[in-house]
Amino acid sequence: MTISSQLATIPLFEGLTDSQYDQLSKIIVSRKYDRGQTIFSEGDEATGFFVVAEGTVKIFKLSMDGKEQILHIFGPGEPFAEVAVFTGSTFPAHAEALKKSTFFFVPRKEFISLIHENPSMAMNMMASMSMRLKKFAMMIEDLSLKEVPNRLAAHFLYLSAQNNDSKEFQLNISKSQLASLMGTVPETLSRILSRMSSQNFVSIHGSKITVHDSSGLRALADGETKLG
Amino acid sequence: MTISSQLATIPLFEGLTDSQYDQLSKIIVSRKYDRGQTIFSEGDEATGFFVVAEGTVKIFKLSMDGKEQILHIFGPGEPFAEVAVFTGSTFPAHAEALKKSTFFFVPRKEFISLIHENPSMAMNMMASMSMRLKKFAMMIEDLSLKEVPNRLAAHFLYLSAQNNDSKEFQLNISKSQLASLMGTVPETLSRILSRMSSQNFVSIHGSKITVHDSSGLRALADGETKLG
DNA sequence: CGCTGCGTTGAGCTTCTTCAACGATCGTGG
């Protein structure tokens, strides 16, 4: 598969002309990373942004004493670190490959001039940023106003929705990573999972989650009930 | 002062031609609100976004049992609820005037066509959204990885920087509102303020804050120390 | 086979919230 044909499947680049795809494929660099490899660290000089071609990446913050808070986990087709294109010149968080992955690197300057020539790409970009703002607002709301079990319930419903509303799905990340995504530590997550399964909301076998009481989860997620 | 001349002072609208200002001033509606008045609620139909002309607005989320988390406080020149222009059609949070205020309402459709004709406005918009993404990322980091005293220290340093690095400044919001902005409750904030002042980091007289030990605050904000 | 990373469990502790009471302050209408 050529780079140019892969680009067409990326929402951010929808609506470009063929010649623009060619142009884009000339300025884009493809980079490969192994599982666990750092893509960039907070504060690093940023000369452009990335798009996931294959694999997954986690974007995260670190506290002084090493605890991490995951901000995003991105998969194929999703751009990351675009913020660095528009504000300042350093990356605002850390990025690490969660598995063997390939990312496209898009240099800042070239991208900006492309935007100027193509309003629909600007619109795509703004739509993508808006969705992230919304997601962040939700995370802030959750962290501040909800407790861990409620956040976890919401996350399970989200994952279920991602999987065609299936009652059964796999966690695509380790439980430690899930803990970090929920803004807590592995021990707390483990205890909550066992409470959830002993109360028959879900059952857990390794990384396979089976939802038994989705309306119960919904009530939890909305903060209407508490996990006893 | 005409609307058109006010528009020129708004960063989002920088770089427009005179005729575009005229055009903009024709589609914009000016609205007045009293202190405490609701501008919109989460879930309301959104047909456009706002820019603060005068006064201040708080954007916030509410939990089931009524606790609020403030996401932003915006003053003159700052746009809000632009997210609604690009995703979905409902407001993702609540907005309320903190004092007697005037806001410009910009209808969605007209604004979008203006963007298409003017790439520099798209760039302005993306710059503004990027800054907010960065701010949100910081809030998430703080909520998840830092304790309230550390967040408060960071906020004081931020306010001090806003005031030409003056050691003395006024809180522009009530302490209850500050508590909500810090993701806590008034009681906790009050206790922390008294600890901070008894340890001579700052002194507090009403809403006037005086910083005595800015390097101490810095260490707190960066999570290097704890408030005893 | 042992090592290393992940997950689980227990115990104790810190931080923050909740509930309740009270004092201060502000704005407003009389």
Next chain:
DNA sequence: CCACGATCGTTGAAGAAGCTCAACGCAGCG
């Protein structure tokens, strides 16, 4: 201009939620 009520802010005591530390089982992999 004062008095009143309402909101805001402070303080105390008790309790909940989540974190830390430590130990241990288990799996995968060299």
